[in-house]
Amino acid sequence: MVKQKGILWIIGVIALLLLFGYVLATAIAVFLGRGIPTGGNIALIPIHGVILSTGASSPFGDAVASSTKIVEFIKQADKNPSVKAIIFDINSPGGSGVASDEIATAIRKTNKTTVSFIREVGASGAYWVASSTDYVLVNKLSYTGSIGVLASYLEFSGLLTDYNVTYQRLVAGKYKDIGTPWKKLTDEERNLIQEQLGDAHEIFIEEVAENRGLSVEVVRRLATGQPIMGYRAKELGLVDSIGGKDEAIRFVEEMYNITADVAEYKQKVTLLDMLASVFSQGFYRMGLGIGYGLKQEQPMYVWT
């Protein structure tokens, strides 16, 4: 009887240790948040949401594809000897020119075969990223292309006047407050911004031309900023094939004569990331004011 009690008691302790282990594992996973697996022969990296340099998706805001994290994923996949190819799952309207270029540059630097497939949207900066991969697939109804840049914003000088509010301009450097929504944009300032947009546009065109093996003139003709549907993008040579994830995986399998073991490099959001994002978005919107807090309105921010 004593022996039986001892055995039951030991089983109970083992069960409690198992439970304790689960609690510890969960705690580590929550605070780690990293989604870099070390297995698999195909790395799948999602690019979902607006492409920005930093930031994480929050439950209260837009999805964000952080170029910092994506570049890190690309580097890790590149270092992993078991990974044969990297597939990018793209569903993004684009975003910051800098962030898009960071990802595109990291893709070009990798030694692995890169494949991208565009889902609903792979436009502007997201198309820039897709075009830098070795093989691009798109759904026939996807929206892609949109090769252009924008820096539009809402200007509130009239509203201030209506409410008898004055913008007190105090600057050292005459273009220091260029693009502020609290005053009218002068012709000189407009021309300055437009010139910079033109330069950014030209860089975008040249990048796509080089990536896709098209002439700059051909791409420039297509670079009106208009979104192009997938089937049309194929006809124009902006993408390689109509297809999705399955076709992208099959492409890699046939190229390397392997059976795919796909490891998804998720941009896991830790509890701390979510809290930071909520607070930073809140302070960001408060700090910039109502006009800046409007969705997709970023003065002097070049968007592709």
Next chain:
Amino acid sequence: MKKKMVINAPIAKRLLAFIIDLAIIDLIVAISFQGLLRNLVPATSIAQTYKAVTMGPPKGMYAILLSAGLIAFLYFYIIEGKTGQSIGKRIMRVKVVSQKDSAWGHILRNLFIIPFMPFILLWIIDPVFMLLNEDNQRLTEYLGKTKVVEEISW
């Protein structure tokens, strides 16, 4: 009428008991951490695992090691402290006895299981001391006044 005698547990029996306990602890850790480990360590092949690990320990590995050490420590401390016998010792019919039953003695004897410095040094010091000690005690057992014995009857 059977005669009984208590002798110092042979080192071989102690070693076997420890291997059994280690297997049980590994099972507990593997089951609890399987989700986390699947993300950190590749399951493709031993060669790939070796390559991945030598690229540098994945982030979180130290936390997992510490957790495994803590689970192992609690396994021995709770079970041996309460019953005198871990599962491995129960199977090998040896048990822990204490000159003065104190929690400190049980803590000391199980410090070697913690996988970080300076406790890792006990992996060398303890066995060497055991070989030189007439009661087959490890250093931490000697300091904590515990030892492992076997009850034989004939």
